[in-house]
Amino acid sequence: MDVQDDRRIDLEHAGAGRVEDDSRSSLADLSRLATTTLSLPDMLSHVAEYAVRAIPGADGAGLTLLHPERAATIVASAAFVRDVDDIQYALGQGPCITAASEGRTVRSGELETDAQWPDFGRRVAVLNVHSALSLPLITDSGVLGAMNVYARRPDAFDDQAAELGQFFAIPAAISVQNARALASAKRLTEHLEKALGSSSSIEQAVGILISRSGCTPDEAYAQLRTLSQNDHVKMDVVARRVVTEASRSARARRRRR
Known part of the structure; x- marks a missing residue:
């Protein structure tokens, strides 16, 4: 073995070492994500970024989540990923759709001539994208979506x-599932807070109407409902209006004293 061969082997070992280091570092970063409280888009952005670092040959990556109506790419590490x-989604065919729908890893080294998705392959070849690796995101509750990794060079x-x-x-x-659960919990909390706020306004408005006219609680509630229907607005909007007007009148009376 000559010096040139030794140098080539050393370079190959060095390259392999860098790949292992990048993959190890990305996995470590990913494991730390599971304990954070990042928003769903931020979490997915980090996962896509780490995937490009972890997987040799990747030029870009994206995360697709499944929804009842359709699949949607939530984040992409590069603009061309979203284009792909x-x-x-427009054609209804491609490695991402196959990976997510069938729950299996899909790989292609020459998309332009891949018989699995002929129309898709021809379209993305124009974008100079020739390789794809799509991996389903699977948890105990099923397939959440897919992680899609693309490269411009063939194979x-x-x-x-x-x-x-x-x-x-x-x-x-797991990270995506945790972020999704956190996002759902935040939405539920916001809805509950809004509902509690509406209930409080309605209760206050009922009390004001009772004090004004001596009506019963049921009669006061019926008045609010009638105003709501006549004005074509929600009852909590009418209730807040009654409370605001009562507060304004009380302040005016204090100023006149």
């Missing part, structure tokens, strides 16, 4: 890249 996924993702991607997709799915 938009083509998939960019070998067996090692696919294996690393599958390994990475496990904690990624």
Whole structure:
């Protein structure tokens, strides 16, 4: 073995070492995400960013979440990723859709001629995107969506890249599930707070009407409902209006004293 061969082997080892370091670092960063309280978009952005670092050959990555009506790319690490996924959804075919719907890893090294998605492959080849690795995000509750990794060069993702991607997709799915649950909890809290605020306004308005006219609580509530129907606004809007007017009148009386 000559010096040139030794140098080539050293470079290959160095490159492999960098890949392992990047993958290890990305997995460590991803594991820390699971304990954070980031918003869903921020969480997904980090997952996409770490996926590009972790998977050899990747030029960009995106996260797609499944919804009852359709799939949607929530985040993308590069603009071309969103363009690629938009083509998939418009055509109803592509590696991401296959991975998410069938719950399996999908890999292609030459999208332009891939018989699985002929229309999609021809369209993305124009964007100079030739390789794809799509990995389902699977939890105990089912498939949440897919992590989509793309490369511009053909045959960019070998067996090692696919294996690393599958390994990475496990904690990624957990992080996404946690962020999704947190987002749902925040929405529920906001709705409850709004509902409690509305209830408080209505109770105050009922009390004001009772004090004004000596009517019963049921009669006061009926008055609010009638005003709501006549003005075509929600009852809590009418209630807040009654409370505001009563407060304004009370302040005016104090000033006249």
